Amino acid sequence: MTELPLFDDTDVDRVLCVVAHPDDMEYGGSAAVAKWTDEGKKVSYLLLTRGEAGIRDMSPEQVAPLRAAEQRRACTIVGVDDLEILDFPDGLVEPSHELRRAIARKIREFRPDTVMVTNFELKARWGLNHVDHRNAGIATADAIRDADNPWIFTELNDEGLEAWKAARLLINGAEPTHAVALTAEHVDRGVRSLEAHQIYLQALSDHPAPKDMIPSITTSGGELAGVDYALPVGVIDM
Numbered sequence: 082m083t084e085l086p087l088f089d090d091t092d093v094d095r096v097l098c099v100v101a102h103p104d105d106m107e108y109g110g111s112a113a114v115a116k117w118t119d120e121g122k123k124v125s126y127l128l129l130t131r132g133e134a135g136i137r138d139m140s141p142e143q144v145a146p147l148r149a150a151e152q153r154r155a156c157t158i159v160g161v162d163d164l165e166i167l168d169f170p171d172g173l174v175e176p177s178h179e180l181r182r183a184i185a186r187k188i189r190e191f192r193p194d195t196v197m198v199t200n201f202e203l204k205a206r207w208g209l210n211h212v213d214h215r216n217a218g219i220a221t222a223d224a225i226r227d228a229d230n231p232w233i234f235t236e237l238n239d240e241g242l243e244a245w246k247a248a249r250l251l252i253n254g255a256e257p258t259h260a261v262a263l264t265a266e267h268v269d270r271g272v273r274s275l276e277a278h279q280i281y282l283q284a285l286s287d288h289p290a291p292k293d294m295i296p297s298i299t300t301s302g303g304e305l306a307g308v309d310y311a312l313p314v315g316v317i318d319m
Contacts, residue, residue, distance in 0.1 A: 084305045085257055085259055085260040085305040085313060087306055087308070087311070088251075088260060090117070090122075090261065093122055093194060093195050095122065095125075095191065095193040095195070096125070096194075096195045096196070097124075097125050097127060097191050097193035097195070097196050098124065098125065098126045098196075099129070099184055099197070099217065099221045100199055101128070101130055101171075101174055101213035102128065102129075102130055102132040102148075102213065103128060103131070103132040103135075103148040103152035103155075103278065104148075104151075104152070104155075104275070104278045105199050105214070106155075107271070107274045107275035108254065108294075108295075108298070109254070109302075109312050110197060110253040110312070111274040112159075112263055112267045112268050112310075113261045113263065113314075114160070115160060115270040115271060115274075116267045118159060118161065119160065119267075124161050124163070125161070125164075125165070125187075126161055126163065126164045128164070128165070128166040129167050129169045129174055129184075129213070130166075130169050130171040130174060131166055131168065132144065132145070132171055133148070134170075135281060136280075136281060141171070147280055147281075148278070148281060149166055151277050152164065152278075154277040155274040155275070155278060158270050159274050167183055173213075174216045174217055174220075176223065181224045182234050184220060185227040185233075185237065186242065188225065189242035190242060192245050193247050194247060194249070195250075196221060196225055196250050197250075197252075198252055198253070200252060200254035201222075201252070201255075202215070203215065222250060225247050225319055226319075228246070230244060231243075247319055248319060251315070251317075252317070253312065255315040257302075258314070258316050259313075260303070260305060260306035260311035260312060261311055261312040261314060262310070262311050263303075263309075263311055264310065268299045268310050271295045272292050275295060296310075298312070299311060
């Protein structure tokens with residue numbers, strides 16, 4: 082018996098993925114992105130930091146451009162050509178008005194019907210969640226409402242960015258309510274997109290191999306949804 086209904090993405094046309102760091106989308110989310118871009122849906126990535134504090138033995142000045150290049154390669158694998166990387170401080174992201182304004186600005190510019198984030202609870206499936214993940218998710222949830230309110234961040238109105246309402250929020254890695262059905266090819270591209278973060282992953286000695294990790298996530302999701310492969314997601318109507 083299936084436990085998760087399949088997410089009906091027929092009405093999804095434009096997806097904005099908001100995450101804290103390079104590589105955050107590649108833990109299952111990019112496999113769903115591969116599906117959507119194959120179907121002609123427009124997908125944009127907004128990274129809040131450059132991930133410059135992510136490699137202990139390399140300076141931030143070395144790491145930031147390296148991780149940006151790896152993220153661009155990961156995006157290419159899953160068909161994303163709209164990548165924007167902001168300059169909020171890695172490891173010190175706060176759900177501030179400044180951050181909410183930056184996300185709301187992107188929402189009004191890109192005009193998505195769907196926004197995707199990663200789990201922003203205190204606990205994640207791998208243990209205690211990173212503070213940047215938690216604050217990025219909270220800020221994004223608030224910014225979705227901000228973007229739809231013409232009386233918040235009115236300077237965006239002055240720039241010609243009219244209020245825009247995203248219809249739904251998808252959360253990857255949280256308690257799932259639905260599953261995005263995938264094919265083996267989507268899963269393979271999800272694996273390769275994570276592998277694109279080669280130097281970053283090499284610095285994590287205990288990190289599972291992408292070829293094991295992503296199929297495990299999507300096979301387990303498929304079992305819950307009654308299909309071969311699926312990405313479990315939480316879906317919140319906004």
